[in-house]
Amino acid sequence: MCKVNFDKIVERRKNETNSVKWNYGFDGNALKENQIPMWVADMDFEAAEDIGKAIIEYIKTYNSYGYFTFDGYHQIVIDWCQKRYNWNIKKEWISFTQGLVQGFSCAIASLAKQGENVILLTPTYYPMFNAIKMQGCQVVESNLLYNEDTLSFTIDYEDIAKKASDKNTTVALIGNPQNPTGRLYSIEEMSKLADILIENNVKIICDDIHCDIIVDKSKKYIPLASIEKYSEHTISMNAPSKTFNLAGLKISNIIIKNEKIRNAFAFECERFCVNTNILSLIACSTAYSKCEYWLDEVVEYIWNNYLYVKNYLENSILKDYIKPVPLEGSYLLFLDNITLMKEFNMSVSNLKIFYTNKCNLSLDDGIAFGETGKSFMRLNLATSRHFIEVAMDNMLSGFNKIKK
């Protein structure tokens, strides 16, 4: 039985939540009236009730915000990894950063020297490009292969092998589930990729921030680092932020088995005084220890939102023009606009104008994720059904406005 009402609309427009999503569009312009923001990857849902209760209880009981230890929190992360992924990790393998993006910088700095190459599978989460460049390293893109018939993205192993064999290539930063494509690479795909990388002495940073949100029940997430053979070559990153809608609390778990890499990572964290805050620890411990039911329900809700969008697209005039890339993990749906652009002679900026002005939506431009994403738009499904329904009607009426 459903305990959580995800249909409830949580007002975040122009109020003290200071929501990025509900004040600005992806382009940085102020959101227009009635424009629906479906870009930045947070959820519009209230967090699990127990999380708020635990924070309030702490404030009522202690109202104390001095320096604190992580002692209890390690065990919570250990238990979560064990329960969710059957992954046995040790306390000393775990450290914490204020979000994965901060973790990217520390991880890259600890594994690569300035000027070295870092591989990305593109299209990919755009802050990865910046994190690499900020460390003085070079981005080497390996484009995912896109099949227009099955609408699916797969790894180009030949290309990876070529790029990994360059002596200047030392690191690969890989997201799984993949943002923006929604792909969950199977453990076979990940292993094949890792074998190539390791053979070429390339270390792997796994961004697994979306790993708790596997919406396609026929798929299973297995952390690469949970496989003995790969564990010493990998920095693994996950977090409660996407899983439980806690991104503004800024906490993520970094798991490193290899002692040498761990020390190098710790050095970088110390260099930049990386830390987090006491309220994040309370929120995250509560989420991991008491709120799995919420996660199960939100995954189901997102899946149903996905099915709604998919059915809408497939059963309307939009069918031949806008196509949903099959969603396996995360709540981010990549929309293929290849035919739309061809038929209506749209450039990348026309595509953006279509969604912004004609459909009154704010989505992420696919091109922001790399050149391979240029004919796509990314739509965030983690919102109440009401907005999903309005968004789809907007898309249809936007299309009717441009139809010849």
Ligand SMILES: Cc1ncc(COP(=O)(O)O)c(C=O)c1O
């Ligand atoms: C793949 C991926 N990695 C990292 C992040 C951001 O992580 P954080 O907010 O923990 O820095 C996001 C947010 O959307 C993401 O999609």
